[in-house]
Amino acid sequence: MQVAIFCYFLFLFLGGDAAPAADEVTYLPGLQKQPSFRQFSGYLSVADGKHLHYWFVESQNDPSSDPVVLWLNGGPGCSSLDGLLTEHGPFLIQDDGVTLQYNPYSWNKIANMLYLESPVGVGFSYSDDQKYVTNDTEVSMNNFLALKEFFRLFPEFSKNQLFLTGESYGGIYIPTLAERVMEDASLNLQGVAVGNGMSSYEMNDNSLVYFAYYHGLLGSRLWADLQTFCCSAGKCNFYNNQDQNCSARLSDVQDIVYSSGLNMYNLYAPCIGGVHQRYSIERGELVIRDLGNSFINHPWTRLWNQKLRGLSSLHLSVRLDPPCTNSTPSSLYLNNRYVRAALHISPKALDWVICSSEVNLNYGRLYMDVSKQYLKLLSALKYRVLVYNGDVDMACNFMGDEWFVESLHQQVSQTQSQVCRPLCADLCVPTSVCRPLCLRWRFRGVRGSTMMKTVGRLAASSKSSTTSPSSL
Structure with a gap:
């Protein structure tokens, strides 16, 4: 019995400050050369037998100090692996459904990226009871529990800055999740960013x-x-x-x-x-x-x-x-049995x-507007908030999000104690909000861009700098 107890505490000691070895992706099919950065794929188990699939790619810069950035695609019901493989992940899927090419504008150039397939039933995420009826409130709680589980499995990242990001219906997911995260002092939340988001129906x-x-x-x-x-x-x-x-x-x-x-x-x-x-x-x-x-x-x-x-x-x-x-x-790539094995996908x-x-x-849309959540974030006076839009997207168009930002009636202040900079770069739309704003709160339009492409163009606009999520 003493040996068993010793082994148990030894296991806790050895596994308590390092990423789960069983989830590490050591070989990813489709690449000519395997990456120099570490990556992990597995499951974050939350309430009631629900298992959310995650794919975590460490920063190519300095994983120990770079921020952790959560990414959620929208829908509701669409997979965040679409964001990884076609938008801003380190690998971009090619038309043959077999080959991956490295993305020169990947967000993991400057951040540790956590792609979470949510809600349960999306992508490779599953529930033991195979019931996938859910709603905004349950999803925000499960996403919160998934974050808690992630940092339990990866305690070495618990002190890093945390940013919550997403697009489309992520405009609902992200603020409702942030409302929970900001109440938990163990999570080092620094800000949120939503691209072409559903902010107000x-x-x-x-x-x-x-x-x-x-x-x-x-x-x-x-x-x-x-x-x-x-x-x-x-x-x-x-x-x-x-x-x-x-x-x-x-x-x-x-x-x-x-x-x-x-x-x-x-x-x-x-x-x-x-x-x-x-x-x-x-x-x-x-x-x-x-x-x-x-x-x-x-x-x-x-x-x-x-x-x-x-x-x-x-x-x-x-x-x-x-x-x-x-x-x-x-679909061809992710359903390849060798890829599923490499990503440790459950047979369930x-x-x-x-x-x-x-x-x-079957999704329950409970939030018609997330102004309450944004105002709560902004009133704390310590979180950075970015709303950005491509100007040719009609699903969640730039005008609606600009109206939403203006409806919050946030005063633009520039004091010596706050670092402000002009938003207008080559890609920016010269709108009324394209002016020096304090970093706490901003709306940004990206000319000629869309929901799926805005993220890449934002990355491209800062490729020659050391821009980090904390400076967005």
Whole structure:
């Protein structure tokens, strides 16, 4: 018994200050040369038998002192490995679905990057009971517990600065997670950053109609009808207007934006795969191309969601494909048995897909606006907050996020005790917020960029400097 107790405490001693050796990725298929930095992949177990898959890549600069940056993709229900393999990870998947190329603008050039597949049911994350109905509150708690578990497994990073980042529906995930993290003194939270995020459903809906009109997508007759039926006293309500004529015209707007062949993530780029309907039956599989985040308060949207749930219950196979995207290379790579083995993927995990239809269709959207969470962060006067947008993305457009930032009524102050710098570089949009702002709070627009590409262009804009997340 004494030997057993000794071995137990020896195990705690040896394993208490180092990363879990079993999770280290020692060989990653698809690379001509294995990386010089360490990386880990495994599971963070949270409440009630839920297991969130993570992929952690150490900084190429100085892992011991560089910040830890959490990244969450949106959806809801889409995998953060899409961010790793196609946006700002150290490796970019090639069209053959086999080869990886190093990314010269990877965020792990200056930070330790933690990619978390959340919620449970997304990507390689799974639940023992295989039940994947969830909501914003449960997800924020599970993400918080996952962070706690991560730092338990990697205690050597617990003193590093922590930043929470994400895009799209990450605009909900990140502030609601930050609200929990800022209450835990053991987590060294320094700030948050959200790109093309869903900050307010109301402002996103209202701004989308203006965005579409002023980009020449809506005809003069439709615009006149929208002004007649949706507006009064100089103010338009495209969000929850109960006028049936208004709702009908907004249905036309949604068809133009989402179902006419336009690329909702990059207005000026072709739509990969051509024009598709919002759903189709392909070889007995129901394919859905709508993440369900726009005009959610209108009757036809509720009927549409009911129809989708009904159709999904009739099909054994349902696939959720964001429009105008090609996830085939990533799917081929991540479902390769050698890759799964290298990443220590559980046999209980499903095949990897970019977005989970089950999670998305059954997701409980509880936060229509996250101003409360942002104001709580800002009132603490110690966290850096960055909201950044590409200007050609329609899913979560720059105008809605700029309105959201302005609605928080944060005074711009420049005192000698605060370090401020101009935001306007070559890539910045010269808007009213493109001026010297204090580092605590800023909105940044990136010209000619999108939800998926803004992160890379931000990295490229600082490639010749030693910019760190703490200076964003």
